[in-house]
Amino acid sequence: MDALKQELKSKIIEVLNLEDVAVEDINDNDALFGDGLGLDSIDALELIVLLDKEYGIKLTDPKEGKTIFQSIETMAAYITANRTK
Amino acid sequence: MESSNYISKYCIIEEHSVFVNGRKQFASEPVPFTEFAKAVYKDFGMDYPKFFKMDSLSKLAFLTAEIILEDIAKPGEENNNIALVFANRSSSLDTDAKYQDSIQDKKDYFPSPAVFVYTLPNICIGEVSIRHQLKSESAFFVFDEFPSEFMKNYADVLLATGKAEKVVCGWTELYREKYRSVMYLVEKQGKTEHNKEIINQIYTNSLWTL
Numbered sequence A: 001m002d003a004l005k006q007e008l009k010s011k012i013i014e015v016l017n018l019e020d021v022a023v024e025d026i027n028d029n030d031a032l033f034g035d036g037l038g039l040d041s042i043d044a045l046e047l048i049v050l051l052d053k054e055y056g057i058k059l060t061d062p063k064e065g066k067t068i069f070q071s072i073e074t075m076a077a078y079i080t081a082n083r084t085k
Numbered sequence B: 001m002e003s004s005n006y007i008s009k010y011c012i013i014e015e016h017s018v019f020v021n022g023r024k025q026f027a028s029e030p031v032p033f034t035e036f037a038k039a040v041y042k043d044f045g046m047d048y049p050k051f052f053k054m055d056s057l058s059k060l061a062f063l064t065a066e067i068i069l070e071d072i073a074k075p076g077e078e079n080n081n082i083a084l085v086f087a088n089r090s091s092s093l094d095t096d097a098k099y100q101d102s103i104q105d106k107k108d109y110f111p112s113p114a115v116f117v118y119t120l121p122n123i124c125i126g127e128v129s130i131r132h133q134l135k136s137e138s139a140f141f142v143f144d145e146f147p148s149e150f151m152k153n154y155a156d157v158l159l160a161t162g163k164a165e166k167v168v169c170g171w172t173e174l175y176r177e178k179y180r181s182v183m184y185l186v187e188k189q190g191k192t193e194h195n196k197e198i199i200n201q202i203y204t205n206s207l208w209t210l
Helices: A002-015 A041-055 A062-068 A072-082 B033-043 B049-053 B056-069 B093-102 B123-132 B148-160 B196-203
Strands: B006-014 B017-020 B023-027 B082-088 B138-142 B166-175 B178-187
Touching: A002 A041, A002 A072, A041 A062, A041 A072, A062 A072, B006 B056, B006 B196, B017 B056, B023 B033, B033 B056, B056 B082, B056 B093, B056 B123, B056 B166, B056 B178, B082 B123, B082 B148, B093 B166, B123 B138, B148 B166, B148 B178, B148 B196, B178 B196
Parallel strands: B082 B138, B082 B166
Antiparallel strands: B006 B017, B006 B178, B017 B023, B166 B178
């Protein structure tokens, strides 16, 4: 799962244009929203697209995102359990 | 309409260069716009990570407005008396086309919310307003050519009716790597008269330095 976490950090930086953030700046349990990486609601929508595009996971209830996108750790666990590609 | 207002500052961004009050402040090698915009952002010491999420039109408007407002509107403080009146020719077509390209293939159909939100030209006004917490008058117009008389009258009315104490007027045109942004600040005090001739000289970058 470590490889997946690294991949996720890299993809998030790329997709969300986090210009001044490096992979090593993001800890597995850092909050992605709020005081952590400071992502916003549009970023949340982009993360939903990322799950679909890269891992074949369609979130039917966007409210699930609040739990799934808490951190890299929670994202990686959800992807591992639900990925279709 | 007679004007007793003045232009106190102007900024032009075009062809890999930045001019402030007629003086060249920055120039880069001919590089794609996003690289040039990043270089301007760094050179002027700006610190606003959301800049990197903006589309090209918003980056262009943001950079020009940031230079105009740097000594006037401090980020983090409310600035309710600065109006924004922008215009251009190509609206948000540059981003509209990119968005359309991204949804052409029905087999690889992943519309990007982050691109979609920029498919309106007045979003660039929103970006500047958010940055400086401007809860003020704003408008974005689409014209074939720079409407100097219209812009003059619009700014004069805003100042005469007390809708604003300062007005940032701007032409922010960008389409497929061709870009040109001209912004100037109009207020009630100053030395350079706010009239159509001066505005046209600013637009053509032929006004002697302020």
